[in-house]
Structures are given as C-alpha cells and as structure tokens.
Amino acid sequence: MNRFALAGAKTIAEAATAASATVATAMTTPPERMGYADLSVVKAGGIDLLDLLKEGLLAPSKLVNLRDVPGLDAVAEEADGLRVGPMVTLASLAAHPLLQERYPALVDAVAGSASPQIRNVATLGGNLLQRPRCWYFRSHAFHCLRKGGGHCFAIQGENQYHAIFNNMPCAIVHPSTTATALVALGATVELKNAAGVTRRLMLEDFFVPLERDLQRENDLAPQEILTAIRLPNLPPGARMAHIKQGEKDSFDWPLADVAVLLDLDPGGNCTRASVFLGAAAPVPHRARAAEAVLTGRRIDEGVAVQAARAALQGATPLSKNGYKLLLFETLVHRAVLKAIV
C-alpha cells in the first residue's frame, strides 16, 4: 500500500471537486501520473478501496472521505418511491422497515451479501461502484485488459467463476448482487458533478457494457458523486424474488444470482416481467427472452420452465463455467415460482 492523505469533505460539491479520478480511471492512469497530487479518489465505506490499495492495484495520493457529508446516509420517502443515500450501509438497508415492507426481495439480496461485519461498514453506493472480483483483475501480477493491458487471462485460463454472456474480450462478472435486484426493480441513480450539474439515469443504463468501455463497469465520471439511488413505487400486483447461490452460504460471492419482478393483473396474468442475472456477465444481464416468455402469460410451473430455458439463450460459456448454465436455469425457474408465492 502506498502513502496517501485522507481528506474529509463536508459537502457534495467539495467532494466532487476534490475527486480528480474515479477508481477505474485511477487504476488505468499511466504510472508516471501515479502518486501525483491530483490523483484523488472518493472513499465511502472503504471496503473495496482498501482491498485495491492493499493489493497495490491503486495508488492514489488522496482519499476523499464522504463520511461527513450530511444527508448521504438517509432513506427518505418521496412521492414516487424511496430515495436511498449512497452512504446507507448494507446492514441498515437490510434492517430498514420500509424496505422490508416494500422490497423484501431487495432485502434478501442485500442481507445475503458479504458477511455481517462487512455489511456493517459497506455502503450501498460503494457496493454498486465496486470493481469486479475476477482473480486476474485482483492480482498485481496480471496486467489484464481491464487494467489497461492487452490480454484477458481468464478466457483461456481459470474461468470457473466468470461470465457466460458477453464474455469477449473480457470475462469479468459484475460483483454486486444488490445491483441485480435493483435493476430488476427499475431503480435509478442520481449523480452530481463539481459544476453542480445533476444527472439521473436508470441504474441499468449506468452500468457500462464491454462494447462501450473495457476498463470501467459504470458511467461515473471523475469529479462526479453518486448522490442517491431511487426505488420506484411498485404497482399493487408486483411480485418479486431474488435468489443468490454461492459455493457456500457464509461470506461468498455468488456463482449465480437471479432477480425476477412480475407485474400481475388482477386476473393473475403477467403484464410486465423483468428478469436479471447477476454473476453472469460484465453488467447485470437482462434476460429479454425470458421476459418475453413470461409477459402476457399466467405464471405456472410450465411457464417458469420455459422462461428458465429462454434465459440462457445466447450464452457463450467458457472452458470451465458450463455448469453455470444449469445453475442459472434452475435459479430463474425457482425465482419465478418464488415470486408468485
């Protein structure tokens, strides 16, 4: 780990002005700029940041701490939904009565991530902005494509935990299970930059697919702060489920996770479906074919089976992750049925 300064910001504007780089841009900054006074990144809970610093993947000169910026750790009710501050910890999110009442599937996703100790410190904003867990990406020894190198080591290498969709030329999976549930909900994010300009976009569109950029997972810009995550009110007939499956249940990343949101009309027909696969692709992966199977149908075992099969359309598994196809098929099937219970 390098030596760095820790600066506390008091306002969003101050933090945005100070944050000369995102973690992604800082990691691909040419070495000659490393350590210069202008390479500052934002720290929220610090969980992912500390991992990157300790591994020597990131060497900023300054961390801008968001902890003392007022108002970022609140959950507020608004006319069209809930506004969640980026500094709300995963533990307090999972324990929040409004979330438990309205978005129990999201609470499942949040409460099932990491470990109790990490959830006590990790923030929602940090969780959405964390970098991928690909072991080549996380090792100082592999200068991979995502870090500005010329080669993805996973595609011909140890890829048992890697992407089964959109995995060329980089096979990372997006690490956040919370994100899978949030995109299925139709969550939006709010971003503010140093000039005071606010952007609002769908969380799904905030994530950056490989074809747009290989070196970042989201659209956060330097001198920009994620200021809120908004959860829309769900219609009365909305049903949702999230299932995560890791190799183990204690403190593990998912091998696969699936979020399903179904709007059912009073007659029990599905008027809108949203199906997302996590740990499947570089961004939360929308299973459009599965959504098409579900939409307009009365949901039953047979429809769930069809949707599950459809969800894997277009998959391109690698040498060691073919098993994930069946895993996802099972989880989509189970999540659809769990949603309507």
Next chain:
Amino acid sequence: MATNNSIRTETFPSGIASVGLDTVERQIPADEPPPLAPNGELSVIGKSFPRPNGRAKVTGAVRFTVDIKLPGMLHTRVLRSPWPHAVVRTIDTLAAANHPGVRAILTIADPAKPQTATLHYIGEPIAAVAADSIAAAEEALHLIRVEYQALPFVADIDKARDPAAPLVHDDTTAPAGHPSGFPAAAGLPLNGNVRGPAISRRGNVSRGFAEADAIVEAEYSTHVQTHCCLEPHAIVADWRPDGLTVYMSTQFTAGVRDEIAAAFGLPLNRVRVIVDAMGGGFGSKSQLGNYGRFAIELSRQAKAPVQLFLEREEEQMDAGNRPGTWQRLRIGAKHDGSLTAISLVSYGTAGVGLGAGVGNNAEALYSCPNFEGAQHDVFINAGPGCAMRGPGNTPGAFGLEQTIDELAEKLGTDPLRLRDRIDPCPVRREERRIGAERIGWHRRHAPGANSGPVKRGLGMAQSLWGANVQTNAACEVRIMRDGSVEVLSSVQDIGTGIATVLAQTVAEVLGLRPDEITVRIGDTEFPPGGPSYGSRTTASTTPPARTAAWRVQQQLLREAALMLNASVNELIAVEGKILVGSDRSRFLTFRDAAARLRTDRIAAVASRSDDYGGFRRRAGEDAALAQQDLGGVQFAEISVDTEIGIIRVERVVAVQDCGRPMNPRQIESQVQGGVLMGISYALLEERIIDQATGRMVNPNLEQYKLVGPRETPEIDVIVLENYQGRSATDAYGIAEPANIATAPAVANAVYNALGVRLRSLPMTPAAVLAAVGKVPQRS
C-alpha cells in the same frame, strides 16, 4: 504390588469402557506412580474443565507473536520470485540499502552463490529487508533491482510426469527420499520429475487377485489444500551478544531451538524460544522455516530485534500445503468379504518438495495377506508442501474408503458388515456400532433412491493413525512453601488446550483443583516438551507431568507423615487435604503441609518413560510408536441439490478414541475442528494455479474458500474410553484421526444420494453437475 529394585508389577484398568473393563498387569519402573483409576473414579481428570485463558482469547487479551513489541524492533518484508522457474542473473540492493529506515538486507537468491540463484516457484524468497517500519521495508523492496532469466516450467502434476516436461530439479537440487513414509525412505530413484517408487510389499498380489471372487478398481485424485492458520507464521528474533531469544508461533519450541543452535553455531544454552498463544499450525509451524532463518540473520546483522510475519498471500504460496495426489486402487475379495489382494499406485505432488504419498491406510487398515504399494512424488514448480493434519492418510482414506464401499456394493453387503469382516481392530468395531446407532444407519437407502431433485445420503468412513509418543519430553512440578503449585514444560499450546490438561493431571495427583495449578509452558527455559504435531502432545506430556507431581508429592508426604504420626503409604490427597486413609479425622491441609517444608520450594522433574510393555517401534532417537493405533469412524448425512450441484453436510457423527480422554470438552472441540476441516477439504478448498503463468490465483481467504458458520453441520462427537495401561496417564492423541475420515465419509454419502461416485476432490457444484450428467458440453 510386587517390586524389585527398579521394576514393579501393577494392575491397570484395560479395555473399552462402553464394552466393559478388564484389567491388565504391567511391569513398570519403580519410580512411576501407581495406576490411574478409570475416569469414572477420578475427580479432575476426564472432566471438562474450561481452559484458563479462554476468556482472554475471546476478548483479544492473549498475546500472539505478532503482538510482541520490543524496544527498537525492526520490521521485515521479503522480496519473492515472480517467476515459477528462473535464474537470478543480477541483484542490486544498493538503492534499497540507502532508503531511509532500512537497517539490514539479506540477499537470499544470490548470483554469487550459484546454488542459491535458481528460483523454483512463484513466491520463493529472493531478498529480505529489515527496516524501522513496515512501510519503509516495503518501499525498499521496490528499489531492489533483479534481472531474471526465465526458464521453462511445469505447474501441473500430469504434465510434469511427461518425460519431455521441463525439469523442476536436477540431481543436485532435488530433495532425496520420500518423507511421506516416516522415516523417509532413502535412495529412491529420480526419473525426470518423478521420485520413486517407494515400494511396500507383502505376500503375492497376483496370486491374491487370481483367488478373488470380486475385484474393484478405481482412480482417485485429491487437490492441494493449504493450512490457513488464522494466525500467520510469525517470529521476533532478538540477537544479543549473550544469546538469542526468539518469540515464534511454533508447534515445537524445543525443536526450533535445536534447529537454530545448529544453523547459527550457538550452544543450546544461548538460544531461548518462547511462544504464548497460537492461532493454529496444522503441521505448517513444525520447523524454523526459511522466514525464521531470515529474521534471525537480519537481527544478527542489524544488532536489533527483528519481527517478520507473513502476509496471507505469502502464507498461501510459501508456508506449506497438503500435497495433491492421484491414486489407483485395486482390491480383490472372496464372496464372504475376506480380502485377497490390495494394490496401490500413487503419484502425488508437494510442489518443489517431497512428502506427497497417500499414507498407510491401504497397507494397514484391513486384514489382507497380499499387498503391493508403489508411491511416487512428482516435482512441479509450486510452493513446497509440508505435513498437514493426517498427512498421507487423509488423501489416502478418500480413495481407500470409497473403494471399500464399492467392494461392499459389488459383494452385495452393507459397508459396515464388510468392515466388521475385514477390520481386525476391536476399537473401530465398537465405534462402528455406536456411530451406526447414533446416525440411524438403518435409514440408509439404496444408492440414488430419492426421486426429487434433492437427494439424501448416508455414508461412513474409517481412519487409521499411529499413536505417536515423544520420549524426549519432560515436565517439572514445583510446590512452594505457601502451597502454590506450578507445572513447567516447554510444550506449546497450539490452541488445543494442553495447559488445561496439565493442570488437571497435576491437580488429580495433589488433590487440588485445576485452577490452583499454575501452568508455565511455551518456553525452552523449562524442561523440554515434545512437539505439537503427530497428535502426540497429550500422550507425551501428561505422563511425565503426573510422574513429576507424584514424585514431588512423595517429598511433601514425608513431611506430612511426620506431622500426622503416620506412614507415607497411609496418606491420601483429596480436596485440598492430606488425610490418613484409615482415620480421615487425622489430616493436614495441603497448604499447612507445604508450610512445613524446609525450603521455599521443592520440585521434581520427570521424563516420558517408555510405554509400559514397550513400544511397537522407535521412530528416531526422540520418538516412538505405541502398540495400538488410533481408530476413528465417522458417519455423514448429506443432501445434494442436483439442479444446482450443492452438497450440504447436515450431520456428522464422529466416534473417536484417544486412550484415556483427559478433557472431553477439549477433545470434542478438536474433533469438531477436524470434521470442519474435512468438510472444507471435501467441498470447498483448493489451491488453483493458473497454468499459463504458474501463479496461484486465489492466494487469499476469499476465493480460497473455507467452511463458515452456515456450512457447519450438527456434529455429534462420541469419544471412547479406551484403557490400555501403557503410561502414567494412558492418554493418547486425537487431532489427526479427527480429520482423516471426514472427506471419504461425505463422499460415500454423496454416492448413496446420487448413485454416482465422485472420485475427485473438491466436490464442487461444477463437479456434482458434471457427475449427474447435467453440464452442457462446450460447443
């Protein structure tokens, strides 16, 4: 009691308590204490006393080696090889030496000494820097300039066996022998990367197979597991003109002292090794290690105390591991189950080291007149293996116990009934009986009988492990004039609770409570304790503790006898008193008796005598193998979700034996640890090496996966009382047998659930889904 000058005959309890006790006569040295009654008749031994430092441990107050802070202490970082195979052409440490705060640099891979300049694995040490701070040491590492010439490498056991594979070693660098058999076989041939075979043979296997009515044959493979001690390897070395003091997280203070004295040319009385609390060792902290040598040498050069501890990545790459193995087993039997022949061929890899055999299960667990084993070690460019909880026998049991189950099925018999037929050990017979009842073995259905996606299974497996004893082990017991008592030994508590057991042992003799005994251990200033490996700590240390306590008590009783106007033989010590046995109204308190001592303190030192009736065989100068092996039978109940490939171990029944159980709670705790380590081995853990670069991709505790709270099943531990009248306490070990049977018991249960055998570890979701034929082939 018949005596001559040096030997007397005594009658000891004998047998398994749950079956019924008998007695056995043994001739014992005249200066050893009288036989110890069965646990049921004792007041302290055999009871679950809590460990004295338990509270300090859970509140963080105990002192681990990384907590040692000496005035002026320097911190060390080690530069390690980024290449799996390379020669260091040049190394320039000048800039590092000039870096502020740097106090000493050690060049380990030195082109000036060609035999040190070749690097054989990623993570092999190249240089070490001691500096005023960790940060300064780390910064200095980046200033060391090294020119490498990369060499071809091989990091896969199968590829390494190819005669055309790059050579990891040549005749001059390859370690000799085959240490998985103890003692190491010498003079084994080296062909390419393959050392061996180590051959073991009895009878004639060809004839045996010809006589067989049924033959089963299968291949098994096990992966590399790392020790994952929660406390990293750590040392603080304090070299002074008048001697060296070393604080070290070690499984063997006395052994490390001997190693240091030999390596640095110091007399034994100028080297002191100290350890307080430890956070695990599992075999990986048995020796001084390369890091220990670096810290001592840096302290000598810098003339200051030097701390060195490994980071997790270093732990995973260069602190030892359980070797990976491949084995082919072939077993023949008659219709009635009696075995006619067993043949075993194994190839294992301990990276650049040796010791990758699969142990002696196949050779010794079951009665079979004809056996042939050929075990090989294969060198690859990866970090060296070392002993790990049940070395050899743990991967070996995974193969053998599945093959025995397969044989039972082929013979149309129950796995327990077959074992009753072929296993001559009466202890395991009783363990099978108890375990089968406890797990509900009668519920076991035919393989793959459940119809739904979630399938359930029951399985069992057995373990075999030698009962090791360190004869180079001693204890001192002191009684002070104020009635306080202490027991001293250099033996270390690696977390298993030997301090508690020593207090119990001494308290039982003196008629005191364990909390009235002060235990001083983990310091080579005290009489030499044995190593805490090979499951021998209790077996080696408690008999001399009891003998020393008994001898010092004799001195005290002589004083008390005068006071009470009785003879020493009439006196008994109970509940803090010394009583006249025939008239209990005549007594002294222990404290009052001590107050009459002529001197401030009296003491006795005793060493571990030979087992009564003798050992089976010696193992070097300092150790031996007891007559009776340790058993252990485990049963597992599991479920497999065949749509996601997840195996859940729901319940384990572990029936174990360790001679006389000294402290049931501590034994249970060790067995639980062994079972969890076994489940973790079976389902999760694996060192994964990127074959293109030779680098471990999961050198952490995140993607190197260990069981956690949610993977912890109900663990039902039953410990037999198995009396043999072999020593002053008749206690033996438990640590390793608790680990050996778990993975094969789970594997046999998985077979029972699926009707498909998983012959390779770990049994991951990918492996399960492939086994049930559900993984789509890659297009």
